[in-house]
Each structure stands twice: as structure tokens, then as C-alpha cells.
Amino acid sequence: MRIVILGAGFGGLEVATRLVDAIGGQSGVEIVLIDRSEAFVAGADHIDFLAGRASLADVRHPFAESIDPRVRFVHSDVHRIDVAHRLVETTEGSFEADVLVVALGAELDVAATPGLAEAGHEFYSVPGVLAARRALDAFEGGQVVIGVCGTPYKCPPAPAAATLAIHDVLVQRRVAKRTEVTLVMPTARPIPPSPDASDAVLAAFDHLAITWRPETGIERLDPARRVAMTTGGDEIPFELFFGVPVHRAPDVVIAAGLCTDGWVRVDPATMETAHSGVYAVGDLVDIGAPKAGVFALAQAAVVAASVVARFRGEVDPVRGSDTGVCYLDIGRGRTNAIEVTFEPGGATNVVWHGPSPAVTEAKARDALDRVRRWFPREIGDR
Numbered sequence: 001m002r003i004v005i006l007g008a009g010f011g012g013l014e015v016a017t018r019l020v021d022a023i024g025g026q027s028g029v030e031i032v033l034i035d036r037s038e039a040f041v042a043g044a045d046h047i048d049f050l051a052g053r054a055s056l057a058d059v060r061h062p063f064a065e066s067i068d069p070r071v072r073f074v075h076s077d078v079h080r081i082d083v084a085h086r087l088v089e090t091t092e093g094s095f096e097a098d099v100l101v102v103a104l105g106a107e108l109d110v111a112a113t114p115g116l117a118e119a120g121h122e123f124y125s126v127p128g129v130l131a132a133r134r135a136l137d138a139f140e141g142g143q144v145v146i147g148v149c150g151t152p153y154k155c156p157p158a159p160a161a162a163t164l165a166i167h168d169v170l171v172q173r174r175v176a177k178r179t180e181v182t183l184v185m186p187t188a189r190p191i192p193p194s195p196d197a198s199d200a201v202l203a204a205f206d207h208l209a210i211t212w213r214p215e216t217g218i219e220r221l222d223p224a225r226r227v228a229m230t231t232g233g234d235e236i237p238f239e240l241f242f243g244v245p246v247h248r249a250p251d252v253v254i255a256a257g258l259c260t261d262g263w264v265r266v267d268p269a270t271m272e273t274a275h276s277g278v279y280a281v282g283d284l285v286d287i288g289a290p291k292a293g294v295f296a297l298a299q300a301a302v303v304a305a306s307v308v309a310r311f312r313g314e315v316d317p318v319r320g321s322d323t324g325v326c327y328l329d330i331g332r333g334r335t336n337a338i339e340v341t342f343e344p345g346g347a348t349n350v351v352w353h354g355p356s357p358a359v360t361e362a363k364a365r366d367a368l369d370r371v372r373r374w375f376p377r378e379i380g381d382r
């Protein structure tokens with residue numbers, strides 16, 4: 001059985017690792033993992049990098065040198081997916097699959113917000129967060145605006161976490177006293193799925209004199225006048241603007257005919273699309289759950305179990321619920337945990353744990369465990 005996994009992010013790496021653990025190296029099993037990037041950097045690490053808590057070298061994991069040798073990694077751009085024949089065309093040639101797993105994430109559509117590329121920064125891509133940090137390092141004071149340009153977007157806590165990280169940097173650089181920081185979001189709460197975590201964030205904002213503007217989207221930036229135009233029709237002046245760009249499914253996935261209303265639809269019990277043997281996981285899927293790594297992991301577990309059952313000629317296993325945890329730093333090293341339980345039908349339950357040494361330790365341990373499982377050849381280096 002040849003299993004071709006498109007995308008080596010949270011979803012793709014987790015599917016590949018679970019398949020290796022269950023059936024890797026067995027006769028007749030070939031696991032191919034394709035990604036256009038050379039290395040993995042977790043989204044949460046963008047925030048730590050922005051805050052100066054981690055260097056890029058600490059959080060960058062090159063695929064070719066570190067993933068399990070029972071996975072064939074292909075560094076290549078996927079430019080066509082033929083779902084009827086489970087055939088994929090890439091810059092490194094074509095791949096036919098018995099099972100195809102589409103885990104290409106969400107595309108950042110910076111151009112959908114006029115002026116963002118010219119006058120602002122985004123911190124959701126690796127080049128974006130590098131440029132954002134350089135801009136912060138050169139900043140001498142004024143208005144800093146963090147704005148969400150559209151929903152849905154990856155990781156509900158990320159805009160608030162980035163705002164607090166940016167404020168930390170301004171304090172370290174001694175420019176906070178001559179700076180006003182504002183977070184503008186289209187949602188009613190800073191962390192939509194969790195009222196408790198939202199209250200903790202709002203208390204931190206209050207303490208740090210960060211302005212919070214709910215239920216306000218960013219429509220465009222005027223680079224000449226350096227103002228952000230909101231969906232409510234008013235203008236917010238800025239010296240520095242950090243935007244969460246509009247997200248959409250990757251073009252190659254839309255062109256494959258996998259999307260309905262902009263995102264991929266799957267059977268949430270199996271994560272299989274309407275096309276037999278074609279699965280989808282992660283940010284490009286719409287099953288009503290937020291776009292976050294913890295959900296991609298839970299969905300990947302479902303896909304891997306289905307594929308293993310298929311390989312062994314067994315009946316698809318019945319799934320239980322799966323729990324994952326998102327961590328949120330609210331400044332001065334205080335880490336909160338947002339625990340999310342994912343039910344096979346797509347329902348979610350959210351529990352918040354306030355800051356404690358145990359939560360801080362759990363964050364570090366979870367990240368390290370993931371690195372050890374996904375990049376086993378790297379263990380000796382760290």
C-alpha cells in the first residue's frame with residue numbers, strides 16, 4: 001500500500017508518525033510525505049520567537065535530516081491533485097497513491113487585505129515573523145496595532161498571545177512608556193472558544209494598558225496615511241501594524257474540487273472526503289472545530305487508525321474522544337492551558353487551567369515529546 005501524505009505540518013507529520021509506529025517498514029507499505037518547505041516550525045514557536053523566548057535555530061526542524069527513515073520525504077511543491085485517480089503532480093514528478101492524505105493547511109491571503117503587504121507585517125509565516133521581529137527591534141515608540149483581517153484564522157489564542165509578546169518586547173526595549181498597543185478583533189472575546197481564558201487575557205490587557213477593540217475587523221490599510229480602516233468604517237492610526245491575514249484553502253485543493261463553501265468537507269468519523277481513499281486533516285478541513293494544531297493531531301489519529309485498518313483488512317475502529325492542549329502565555333512567564341476535547345462527530349469541550357508551574361512544565365514537555373516523536377533522528381542533537 002502506498003500512502004502519500006501531502007503537507008508535513010501538524011496533520012501530515014502526525015499521520016506519518018502514527019503510520020510508522022503501526023505498520024512502518026512492513027512489506028508492501030510505502031509512506032511518502034511531500035512538502036514544499038525544507039523544515040518545520042510550529043505556529044506556537046512564532047510567538048516565542050517574536051517575544052525573544054526562542055531563536056529560530058531552536059525551533060526549526062529540517063525534514064530531510066530528522067524524520068524517520070521509514071518515511072520517504074520529498075521536498076517538492078504539489079501543483080495538481082487528481083482525486084478520482086489518487087494521483088498527485090509535483091515539481092519532483094507524479095505520485096500515484098492507494099491512500100492519499102491531504103494535509104496542506106490553510107493559505108495566508110495577504111493580498112485580500114489591501115495595504116497589508118506594503119504598510120504592515122504578518123507573523124503567521126516564518127518570513128513574516130522574522131520581518132515582524134526586525135520591525136519591533138527598530139521601533140522607537142508610537143501606536144502599535146495588532147489586527148485580525150478575517151475569520152476563520154489559525155489558533156484562536158494567537159492574536160492575544162502575540163499582543164502580549166509584542167508588549168513584552170516593547171518593555172524589554174524600554175519603549176513601552178511611549179507606545180500605545182491596541183488589539184482589534186472581529187470576535188466578541190479575545191479567545192472565542194474560552195470565556196475563562198478570555199477573562200485572564202482581558203485582566204492582563206487592563207494591567208498593561210493594552211486597548212482591546214472587540215467585534216471590529218480590519219478591511220484595509222492606507223499606506224500613505226498609515227491608518228487601518230475597520231469594518232465599522234472608522235480609522236485607527238498606527239506606526240506599526242501586525243495583521244493576521246485572511247485564511248483560505250490552498251489553490252491546489254480548491255482546484256481539485258475538494259472544497260465546499262471554501263473548505264474541505266469530510267466525514268468527521270473517518271476524515272475521508274467524498275472520494276474513496278482520499279482523506280483530509282487539519283486547517284483546510286471544516287468540521288466546525290477551530291483551526292489549531294491540537295485538532296489537526298486528533299484528526300490525524302483518526303486518519304491513521306482508518307488507514308491501518310484498511311491495510312490489515314480490518315473493520316474501521318470505533319473512535320473515542322481525544323484531548324489536546326493549547327498553551328497561552330499571558331506575559332511574565334505565566335502560561336495558561338486551554339484543554340480541548342474533540343469528539344468524533346466534531347463537538348468540542350473546552351476547559352481552562354490558569355497559570356502554574358505545572359502548566360509551564362507541561363508546555364515544555366508536550367513540545368519536546370512531539371519533536372522526539374516526529375523527528376527521531378534529531379534527538380541526539382538536542
Ligand SMILES: Cc1cc2nc3c(=O)[nH]c(=O)nc-3n(C[C@H](O)[C@H](O)[C@H](O)COP(=O)(O)OP(=O)(O)OC[C@H]3O[C@@H](n4cnc5c(N)ncnc54)[C@H](O)[C@@H]3O)c2cc1C
Nearest residue numbers: 007009010011036043044078104105155282283292293294
Ligand atoms: C502564530 C501561530 C500560533 C499558533 N499557536 C498554536 C498553539 O499554541 N496551539 C495549537 O494547537 N495550534 C497553534 N497554531 C495553529 C497550528 O499551527 C495549525 O493549526 C496547524 O499547523 C495546522 O496543521 P496542518 O497540518 O493543517 O497545517 P500546517 O501545519 O500549516 O502544514 C501544512 C503544510 O503543507 C505545506 N504545503 C502547503 N501547500 C503546499 C504545496 N502546494 N505543496 C507542498 N507543500 C505544501 C506547508 O509547507 C506546510 O508544511 C498556531 C498557528 C500560528 C500561525
